[in-house]
Amino acid sequence: MRLAELAAALNLEPPAQEDATIEVRGATHQADWATTGDVFVAIRGARVDGHTFIADAVARGAVAVLGEGLPDGATCPVPYLRVAGARAALADAATVLAGRPSHELTVLGVTGTDGKTTTSALARHLLRAAGRPTGLLSTIGYELPDGVLRQPPTHFTTPEAPQVQQILRQMVDAGASDAVVEASSHALALDRVRGVDFDVAIWTNLTGEHLDFHGTMEQYFADKALLVQRARHAVLNLDDPWTERLVPMAAEHVTYSADGAPADWWASDVVEGTDDLRFTVHAPAGETTAVLPMIGRFNVANALAAMAGAHAVGVGLPELVAGLATFAGVPGRMEMTEHVAGDPRVIVDFAHTPPSLEKALETVRVTTEGRLWVVMGSAGGPRDPSKRAPLGEVATRLADVAVFTEEDHRDTPLEEILQEMERGAREAGRTNFRSIGDRREAIRHAVAEAAPQDTVVLAGKGPETTLERDTETIGWDEMAEAREALSRRRHP
Known part of the structure; x- marks a missing residue:
């Protein structure tokens, strides 16, 4: 699509005549994703102004820029089309270029x-x-x-x-x-x-x-x-x-x-x-x-x-x-491990908010003959910290044993998160919990200690493939961890 056609589709002022026939192939707001023929959309974020990366985008092949206005004194080496809203323009350009x-x-x-x-x-x-x-x-x-x-x-x-x-x-x-x-x-x-x-x-x-x-x-x-x-x-x-x-x-x-x-x-x-x-x-x-x-x-x-x-x-x-009747389920959503006689039932679920954890535990309780265990944590970083204590309260109210552990604590000290979940339990008058910071060890502990008639719910990670610890991101497979814990239980 020619730049003039894109501008017309977005109801923008047309580019200069010498720029009208420039071919545009795609749109991006990430300079390091730009390829030959892309239009780069410079979005002003809370901390970073996308205009800072115009030169990088152009070097990677961007042929035009959409933005809400160049900063004072700034220049652009390719055609610059002014838009009312950069995020809306990114979506609109992408939609048009993909052929709606x-x-x-x-x-x-x-x-x-x-x-x-x-x-x-x-x-x-x-x-x-x-x-x-x-x-x-x-x-x-x-x-x-x-x-x-x-x-x-x-x-x-x-x-x-x-x-x-x-x-x-x-x-x-x-x-x-x-x-x-x-x-x-x-x-x-x-x-x-x-x-x-x-x-x-x-x-x-x-x-x-x-x-x-x-x-x-x-x-x-x-x-x-x-x-x-x-x-x-x-x-x-x-x-x-x-x-x-x-x-x-x-x-x-x-x-x-x-x-x-x-x-x-x-x-x-x-x-x-x-x-x-x-x-x-x-x-x-x-x-x-x-x-x-x-x-x-x-x-x-x-x-x-x-x-x-x-x-x-x-x-x-x-x-x-x-x-x-033929639905095969969703990975990490009430997903059960293969059951072997003598094992507890182990379920992997993505529940990570107080209401979703409550639903999960209430449901599993109905079909649990013995004790109900839950292994769960709460996210750190900028994620909502107000749910940590309520998660601790829900876990200890509805499970017989709760094991508090890590769940993407990012740059928040893990001990701070664990203490908040413990506070939620203690303020409700409950002591049926323990904290094990390492998630792998927490899972292995619960699976090893559970009786054959018990159910162990591993909550919070579900199908996610990574675990974030401080500035480190490691690979993670909750179902694989559950199976390994069961294998260790069978062959200590």
Whole structure:
């Protein structure tokens, strides 16, 4: 695309005549990602001004710059086009240069504090089971219709706008008719999914998290609500108190409830087995019995959300129920190790907020014959520190034994985090905990001490592949650590 065409598509002042025919191939806001033919978008951040890196971007092949205005006295060696908002311009340029791929897809977006990844994976599975080639962009990576999990070049829940658009273009080129996109609050607030044409918005819930970024619950809600406002149709959780405020924002909507509330989609007669959930689905098209091969009662809500979302784009109730029964689960979400006689049941789960940990432990308790153990920590660095003491309280209230340990403590002293979790337990009058700073040792301790009828929940890391200790980032595989701990138990 020529620079003049890009400027016209973005409603910008046209470049000088001698620059009009410059060919633009892509967009980036990271100078070290720039390649030949890119337009570099200079974003002014809280600490760093992207204009500082213009020379680096040009040296790597950038042919033009978009920005909100050059700093006083600064010059630009390539054409500079002024924009009202740099982040919005990054997304808009990336969308145009990728050929607006979401216009060629039916797109389901999923947002909420808890359940996004499982609901996204369920929706993708239900669409594929109905014969629709579907892509997925989620926390765990992205998939084209071939189902192979790939990793984007960035470690965000949702990648930056250029990567989002490139991945959607890959989906289209691979023959996808549908896409499921997990939209985090950061992605919505920072315009990473701007330019994505959402057909359906699925809302799971809203609880306190990421307040270090959003500042207040009101702002957190406002940022997440953008998905509902942008979509043609919304699927809203009637069990979430924030939904009442979402209804007026939706162009059209349906509701769902796992608690039997009078919703469009609701569940009754829930039976929790040791390896599946059985329940009756009540839907606008009728009612039927469903089986979901997952544990965790809260997954009934995720299943209803995914079913309602897939139904909104044309999948019938019989197909939805048939697809649900063949779902293979999500790595790191209530994922169980292979069980061997004499071993405790060990479950890896991503629960890392007080509400999600509460849900996880309450659910596992139902099918635990002996004691319930939990191994968990709380993130450090700029992450919300207010949840550390509540995590300690929830863990010791709902588990028989809690082992506090590390979980990406970054530059926060680990002892400080452990003390906060211990404080939450002690202030609630509980002593059923101990702290073991090294996560590997904590896991091995819990697995070794648990009885065969016990359940050990490893919470907080789920499918993540790294563990951050101070300034060091090491490779991590929670499921592999669980299996090694069980092996050591069998062969001490």
